[in-house]
Amino acid sequence: MSRYADDGDGRRRRTIAAAQAGDRQALDELVADWLPLVYNVVGRALNGHADVDDVVQETMLRAVGHLDSLRDPASLRSWLVAIAMRQVRDRARRRTTRPLDDEVPADGAADFAELTVLRLHLEGQRREVAEAVRWLDDGDRQLLSLWWLEVAGDLSRRDLAAAVGVSRQHAAVRVQRMKERLETSRSIVRALDGACPGLRDLTARWNGRPDSVWRKRLARHIRGCGYCGDTRAGVVPAERLLAGIALVPVPAGFTLSLLGGKTAAAATGVGWSAKLLTALTKPAVAVTASATIAAGGAYVVVQTPDDPPPRPAAAATATRTPGPPTPVPAAPTPSATTPPTPSPSPSDTERETVRYGSVVDAVDDAPPRNARPAELPHRPETAVTSTGGRQAVMQHRGDSVTLSGRGYVLVRWQISPRSRPGALVMPSWTGLDGRLFHVASGGGRRMDDPLDGSTDGATTGMGGPDTGHTVLPPGTQQMWQNEYFYVDGTVTLTQNERGADYGITVFPTTRQAADEDLGRGPDQGAIRYGLVRDTGDDGTPVPQYVTRATPADPATVPQRSRV
Secondary structure (H helix, E strand, O other), rough: HHHHHOOOOHHHHHHHHHHHOOOOHHHHHHHHHHHHHHHHHHHHHHHHOOHHHHHHHHHHHHHHOOOOHOOOHHHHHHHHHHHHHHHHHHHHHHHOOOOOOHHHOOOOOOOOHHHHHHHHOOHHHHHHHHHHHHHHHHHHHHHHHHHHHHHHHOOHOEEEEHHHOOOHHHHHHHHHHHHHHHHHHHHHHHHHOOOHHHHHEEEEEEOOOOOOHHHHHHHHHHHOOOOHHHHOOOOOEEEEEEEOOOOOOOOOOOOOOOOOOOHHHHHHOOOOOOOHHHHHHHHHHHOOOOEEEOOOOOEEEEOOOOOOOOOOOOOOOOOOOOOOOOOOOOOOOOOOOOOOOOOOOHHHHHHOOOOOOOOOOOOOOOOOOOOOOOOOOOOOOOOOOOOOOOOOEEEOOOOEEEHHHHEEEEEEEEEEEOOOOEEOOOOOOEEEEEEEEEEEHHHHEEEOOOOOOOOOOOOOOOOOOOEEEEEEEOOOOOOEEEEEEEEEEEEEEEEEOOOEEEEEEEEEEOOHHHHHHOOOHHHHHOOOOEEOOOOOOOOEOOOOEEEEOOOOOOHOOOOOOOO
């Protein structure tokens, strides 16, 4: 909370009065204090749907625009969450004519249940409660978004009742009914993690998407199953698990534009008071209006009408320390007097007809163990910045990292068949603006090479007889432990884990580091040398799963995409 919120009612009153009078610093303090709360209320109510950003934006617009209507600073929080919930309900009404699939949370924005687990490092039964949220209906999920914050100490029962628009007594009844359905959902999460043969048979036809129909089917099975019926043993009440849990941090890079490119007339039309509009647009304020302020780990950009609109920022959900992108120093370029050794490339005639993006990764065989790779061609390097810093670890579906600049990137694979084998959904590259090449593979082994100590050769980095195998989609290029890419522009890589468990770590790197990795061979403890895919021109393949579009679900990027 801001220092104004913690110094008592008198300080709150002065801060709100100053903001209502046009004090920009006081308004910035209020916005910084409000944003994490609004983001958590809306994010949990919509479970991370792609509309979360829009609803948060509209809530903040209305709260700032109607600040003059707030008479009692003590009711600030209930007033604010009431605005947020009204925007959530308005959004639901606007979308009643949309297809059902449109209500599925967008992985690019991240399922909020998974985001809660990831960002708050929840484990055990706390993690189970967060995952159970997916099984609730919209109304219960909206109420839970408020009750969660109540038991965590961020809202009072008065705030909750005011946001729902009912008396405290009625709110208590509704909360109790929601808690009962939450406990049913928790039992489903526990049962699905078990090994009940009957439950496996029942879910064989399930598409993996939680909904009310399957919640009822699974609940009926659990009530009548001796194996699953023991799942309530040792269960801690949800309110005890959630007490004191912090707010989910707003993603680094979340952009809040409080006026954007609106004209004064347009801004007034969405509820801006004349007093606030004057304060936000007067020249004395315009000097600082484009500054970036920190709020709960977010970057919040507050603009005046004269400012250009911001470029869209990718919401990163991977585990990382919030902060500015980390540039990687450029590698030395080759001397003009020592040209690089030519690499295999198409003939001059073929080169003239090859267009960028027309050559896509195709399935290939592992080279012989002692076959040294060709020299990696030199491409221009300046620097690559990453929203994940120097090392972005992506372990969960929806984790993403945006890369910008000109240079090399390493993607390191880790397959976890012991945790969960089966069909693997490949990561995808989306929003490509510029060029992206798959230039080399290294790490000393392909992931399907036998592991050290494997007596029968059947246990590889993709699994084995004891754990099961991770299986790639038909026609997918087998990955090596280290895959190298060359970026010239901007692109976002998203982890699309469904089914088989895997993780990837993304490092901006240099050609020199890549070349050293590729040259490490069996005589140095590797299984095989690396493989150079770069032809030095546009005949170099692009990844199989890449697109210039930004789909709501990155996992839908088609295989062998041509860009």
